[in-house]
Structures are given as structure tokens and as C-alpha cells.
Amino acid sequence: MAQHDHTTGSMRVQRGLAEMLKGGVIMDVVTPGQAKIAEDAGAVAVMALERVPADIRRDGGVARMSDPEMIEGIKAAVSIPVMAKARIGHFVEAQVLEALGVDFIDESEVLTPADEAHHIDKLKFTVPFVCGATNLGEALRRISEGAALIRSKGEAGTGNIVEAVRHLRSIIGDIRKITQADSAELFEWAKRLNAPLPLVQEIAKTGWLQVPLFCAGGIATPADAALAMQLGAESVFVGSGIFKSDDPAPRAKAIVEATTHFRDAHIIAKVSRKLGAPMTGISMDEVNQRYADRGW
Amino acid sequence: MSARARIGVLALQGAFSAHAAVVRRIGGDPREVRLPRHLDECDALIMPGGESTTMSKLLESSKLFDPIAECLSAGMPVFGTCAGMILLASNVLDGRDDQRSFVAIDIDVRRNAYGRQVDSFETDLTLSGDAEPLHAVFIRAPRIERMGADVTVLAEYDGAPVLVRSKSVMAASFHPELTDDDRVHRMFLELVDTVEHR
Numbered sequence: 311m312a313q314h315d316h317t318t319g320s321m322r323v324q325r326g327l328a329e330m331l332k333g334g335v336i337m338d339v340v341t342p343g344q345a346k347i348a349e350d351a352g353a354v355a356v357m358a359l360e361r362v363p364a365d366i367r368r369d370g371g372v373a374r375m376s377d378p379e380m381i382e383g384i385k386a387a388v389s390i391p392v393m394a395k396a397r398i399g400h401f402v403e404a405q406v407l408e409a410l411g412v413d414f415i416d417e418s419e420v421l422t423p424a425d426e427a428h429h430i431d432k433l434k435f436t437v438p439f440v441c442g443a444t445n446l447g448e449a450l451r452r453i454s455e456g457a458a459l460i461r462s463k464g465e466a467g468t469g470n471i472v473e474a475v476r477h478l479r480s481i482i483g484d485i486r487k488i489t490q491a492d493s494a495e496l497f498e499w500a501k502r503l504n505a506p507l508p509l510v511q512e513i514a515k516t517g518w519l520q521v522p523l524f525c526a527g528g529i530a531t532p533a534d535a536a537l538a539m540q541l542g543a544e545s546v547f548v549g550s551g552i553f554k555s556d557d558p559a560p561r562a563k564a565i566v567e568a569t570t571h572f573r574d575a576h577i578i579a580k581v582s583r584k585l586g587a588p589m590t591g592i593s594m595d596e597v598n599q600r601y602a603d604r605g606w
Numbered sequence: 607m608s609a610r611a612r613i614g615v616l617a618l619q620g621a622f623s624a625h626a627a628v629v630r631r632i633g634g635d636p637r638e639v640r641l642p643r644h645l646d647e648c649d650a651l652i653m654p655g656g657e658s659t660t661m662s663k664l665l666e667s668s669k670l671f672d673p674i675a676e677c678l679s680a681g682m683p684v685f686g687t688c689a690g691m692i693l694l695a696s697n698v699l700d701g702r703d704d705q706r707s708f709v710a711i712d713i714d715v716r717r718n719a720y721g722r723q724v725d726s727f728e729t730d731l732t733l734s735g736d737a738e739p740l741h742a743v744f745i746r747a748p749r750i751e752r753m754g755a756d757v758t759v760l761a762e763y764d765g766a767p768v769l770v771r772s773k774s775v776m777a778a779s780f781h782p783e784l785t786d787d788d789r790v791h792r793m794f795l796e797l798v799d800t801v802e803h804r
Contacts, residue, residue: 318727326745326784327723330655330688333619349702352663354619354656389702390657391723391746413723413746436724563667570618570664571640 319436324458327391327413327438328522331355331459331545335535335566336524338362338549340380342387348552351562355391355414357547358384363420363467364550364589367599373421375403378410385411393440398605399425401434408437414459416440417452419604420466420549429605432456442526444477444602446484447503453520454506460519462543463602464527467550469591471528473602474538478525482542489517527602530555530588532568532581539572556586611798614639614648616674618664620656620689624783628791642673650683650798653690655745655781658698658717661689662705671706678710683774683801685794691715691777692748699751711775712754719749720779731761731768731780733789741787742768742780749779760793774801 317323334354339345345356360376361369375396385392391413396403398417403424407415417430419442429452432439438458443449449460462481464474488499488510496514500507512520525543529535530551538546546569552562564581571577613629615622617638626636629652637647645651651674653661665671678684686694692701696709699716720726726746730739740761750767753759760776761769768779769790776797782790 316727316729318725320728322743322784323726323728323745326743326781327726329621329624329781329784330657330745332621332623332656333617334657334660349659352660354660389700389717390659408724411722411724438723563663566660567664567667570668574640 321456321458324438325521328440328459331391331524332522333570334545335562335569336393336545336547337552337562338547339384339553342383344553344558345384345387345392347559348562349388349390351559352566353390353562354545355393356384356388357393357395357416357549358412359395362550362553363601364469364554365467366420367467373397375400375407375421378406381407381410381412395421396430397421398423399428399430401430404430404435404439408435412437414438414440417457418442419463419601423604427606429455440524442602442605443481445480445503447505448605449481449519449523450503450505450509453509457521459521459524461524461526461547464525464529465594465597466527466601468528468594468597469530469551469554469589470593471530471534471537472594474525474528475541477527477602478538478541478543481523485513485518488513529565530591531585532564532578535565536568536572536578539569545569550589554589561585561588610635611795611802612637612647612649613795613798614645614651616651616653616661616690618656618668618670619660620654621687621781621783622654625652625654625687625791628783628788629795632788632792632795634795639670641668642670645670645673645677648677648682649802650685650794651677652794653684653686653693654783655688655690658689658692659702659705661693662707665693665706675708678708678775681774681801683794683798684710685776685778687778687781687783688745688747691779692717694775694777696754697752711770711772711777712757713750713770713777714752715748716751717748718746719751720744720747722746729763731763733769734760736789740789741785742782743784744780747779771797
């Protein structure tokens with residue numbers, strides 16, 4: 311038969327994978343064994359990294375891309391998509407991760423930034439990127455650079471949902487206001503958000519971001535996951551919350567079920583029983599370094 | 607003339623909102639299905655793309671597997687895309703050992719056979735009996751490697767069928783919910799209509 315055009319890495323193909331991850335839980339894992347536990351629990355993807363954010367926070371120092379061998383070990387262990395983190399602005403780490411065949415790159419504030427002015431030019435890549443955002447302007451700047459997925463940043467490694475809630479409310483609240491604005495007000499919105507006007511105009515028309523919006527940074531319980539979903543997130547990332555808890559496997563499964571049935575309090579109550587202690591967590595006034603302030 | 611067809615969209619995980627939007631656009635009445643009681647209000651079912659391993663676990667924990675299997679054996683029309691096609695297949699290659707499928711259509715499918723995300727692609731297909739090309743998006747797509755005699759090929763790509771039908775079951779390797787072209791969903795609604803009026 312005739313060979314048709316065959317295009318890889320287009321925005322539609324990149325956003326397509328983000329669409330497939332909706333209603334799911336993406337779990338941080340540091341070993342192939344943890345990746346298997348995550349897949350068994352029903353994770354839609356795993357994030358392969360050397361230390362979960364809570365440990366990065368405790369250890370300090372420079373946090374970098376993971377060892378390729380470790381990423382390959384995790385890729386070999388599971389059949390679901392594998393994500394990995396590159397430092398903000400470190401486009402060579404991203405090139406390496408793409409060469410390794412990871413399915414999504416997280417240009418992440420949890421790692422130590424490599425560039426204080428520029429994010430990665432994500433339009434140059436075949437592999438899709440997810441980026442964090444604390445507000446709508448930041449989200450739109452990342453989308454204009456080629457991000458296929460946005461996650462609210464929250465405050466990683468704290469087990470404290472308060473920052474994620476703040477960021478989700480800020481992003482979704484501004485989207486809601488823009489859909490009520492008249493066309494002249496959109497110029498002012500673009501200026502205030504420091505974001506490209508055409509993207510703001512598109513939001514006014516469609517009522518939503520150009521890419522899916524997930525939540526990250528502080529989810530530790532099934533109720534936290536359902537809270538993020540009810541606020542409007544379309545999936546959740548759980549970092550330290552699972553493997554820093556007493557009993558990771560049942561907690562992982564419970565968070566998966568609460569994310570699917572996020573409006574059903576009876577199911578959330580049922581799955582929240584007997585999970586052992588969640589990660590201890592820290593309150594915001596004890597946080598020495600705010601990762602959410604990284605990125606611009 | 608019957609009322610608008612009520613199309614259940616399995617909403618455990620994946621691209622269910624994109625499917626519901628297309629169904630609404632072409633005049634169907636989409637309903638999200640997360641629990642067994644939601645099936646009572648459906649004339650047909652769409653199983654979206656997403657992660658098939660995640661969905662099969664949630665089918666069990668939500669106690670949906672058996673009720674859906676009953677609906678399908680009673681002839682409820684169903685359309686599965688990507689992961690949804692894997693759930694309908696009679697045989698899954700490279701699946702997990704604990705992954706169950708509904709055995710609703712006689713095809714063997716291989717998971718992620720078109721490669722990882724960096725190999726995901728979009729392309730033009732030819733629909734059988736339609737001169738207008740169909741633009742199709744393949745995301746970590748499964749490949750149909752064998753099909754039974756009662757399965758009809760509606761489109762193929764690179765030598766393999768990518769859109770098939772057998773009785774009241776349709777299945778696609780690709781994602782018709784990710785493009786503006788709604789011909790494949792219209793085809794399914796027509797199928798629902800014929801089954802309803804039989």
C-alpha cells in the first residue's frame with residue numbers, strides 16, 4: 311500500500327500522550343522494585359529519579375538528572391510510560407533523556423536550576439515536556455516554549471497540600487475570569503500575566519488551557535488527590551507521598567482509586583482506611599528552600 | 607425515531623472527556639461510567655485510550671468488569687480506542703499476566719507495538735469506501751497482529767488493520783477523539799442506531 315506522511319513529535323502527538331494520562335496518578339520511584347509496586351497499584355506512569363523530593367530537601371547540595379543506567383532499569387521493569395527530570399534550562403540533560411527514550415521529560419524545579427534566565431526550548435524536541443507553574447502567566451510561558459502538559463508546582467517534598475491548592479486556585483481562577491473578559495480586556499490580561507496574547511485569546515474562547523493541567527507537590531493522602539481533582543486538576547503527581555509513607559503499596563492503590571472516584575466521598579472514605587501513617591510532612595514556615603520560586 | 611443515543615464513556619482513566627466532547631458535538635448524549643449503576647443509563651459504550659493496565663485494575667476495584675461483560679454479551683454496541691481496543695481483544699500480547707480483557711472481538715493485539723512515545727505519530731489513512739483521507743493520531747499504539755474471519759477491516763496502516771468491526775464491536779489502534787474529523791464516531795453512532803432498531 312502507499313506510504314502516507316508519518317509525523318512524529320508534533321504538538322498534537324505530544325499533547326496526545328498527556329491526554330491519555332488524565333484521571334491517573336504518576337508516581338515518583340527510585341528503584342525498579344518501586345516502579346513495579348507503582349504499576350501494580352495502577353499508576354498511569356512513573357517518574358524515575360534518584361532521590362524523592364523529601365530526600366533532596368534533607369540532603370541539600372546540587373540535584374541533577376538521574377543516572378541513565380537507573381532510568382533504563384526502571385524502563386525495563388514496567389510497561390507504563392516512564393518520565394524523568396531535567397534541570398530547568400539544562401537542554402543537554404533533556405537531549406540525553408530523549409536519547410534514552412523516556413516518554414516524558416519533567417523540566418523540574420525540584421532539581422537545581424542550570425539557567426537563571428532561560429527555560430529549555432522545548433519546541434526542538436520530539437519527546438513531550440511537562441513543566442510546573444504557580445500561576446497562569448507561568449503556565450502560558452511554558453506552553454509557548456512547547457510544554458505539552460502543565461502541573462501546578464505545589465511545594466515538593468513537604469507532604470503539605472497547601473501550596474498546590476494555592477497554585478491550582480490561582481491558575482483556574484484566572485482562566486475563569488478570562489472567559490468573562492471582553493476582547494479589549496484581554497490585552498490587559500496578557501500584559502498582567504506577562505504571557506503571549508494569542509494564548510490568552512484562545513483561553514477566552516475555549517475556557518481552558520491549551521494542554522492538560524495536572525497537580526503536583528504535596529499530595530500525601532487519597533483525600534489530597536481528590537481535593538486536587540475537585541479543584542480542577544485532571545491528574546495528580548505523587549512524589550514523596552507514597553514511598554515515604556509507612557506502607558507504600560496500599561496507599562498507592564488507594565490514591566489511584568480516590569483519583570478516579572474523586573467526587574464520591576463514600577469511596578474515598580472506604581479506601582482511606584488502614585493505610586498506616588502518611589509521610590510526616592512539614593509546614594510551610596519550616597521550609598528552608600521554596601522550590602516553587604525556581605523558574606520564571 | 608428514538609431519543610438521542612445515550613453513549614456511556616468509560617471514565618476510570620484516560621481520554622474520556624475528549625470522547626464525550628465528540629459524542630456531544632455529533633448529537634449523541636454522553637454519560638460518564640465509573641460504577642456499575644451508571645451502565646443502566648447507557649445504550650452503548652466507548653472505551654477510551656489511556657493505560658490499559660490501570661484501567662483493568664480499576665475495572666476490578668470498581669466492580670465494573672462483570673457487569674460490562676454481561677452488557678457486551680447481551681449485544682450492547684461498544685467502541686474501543688487504543689487501550690480500549692486492548693480491553694476488547696480476544697488475546698493481548700505483551701500484556702501483564704493479571705490483565706483481563708473482555709474477549710469481545712476476535713483479534714490479537716500487541717501492546718505498545720508501534721514503540722514508545724518518541725515513536726508516536728500522526729498520519730493520513732484511507733477509510734474503506736471513502737475517498738477523503740482520515741487524519742489519525744497513534745500514541746504508543748497497539749498493533750492488531752491477527753484477526754478472525756468475522757472481523758471487517760475499515761482502515762489499515764503499514765500493512766496492519768487499524769480500524770476494525772465485528773457485529774456490534776468497533777476497535778481502533780488510533781485516537782479519532784484527538785482530531786476534528788468525527789467520521790469514525792459517526793460510524794459508531796450509526797452502528798448504535800442499527801442495533802437499536804433491529
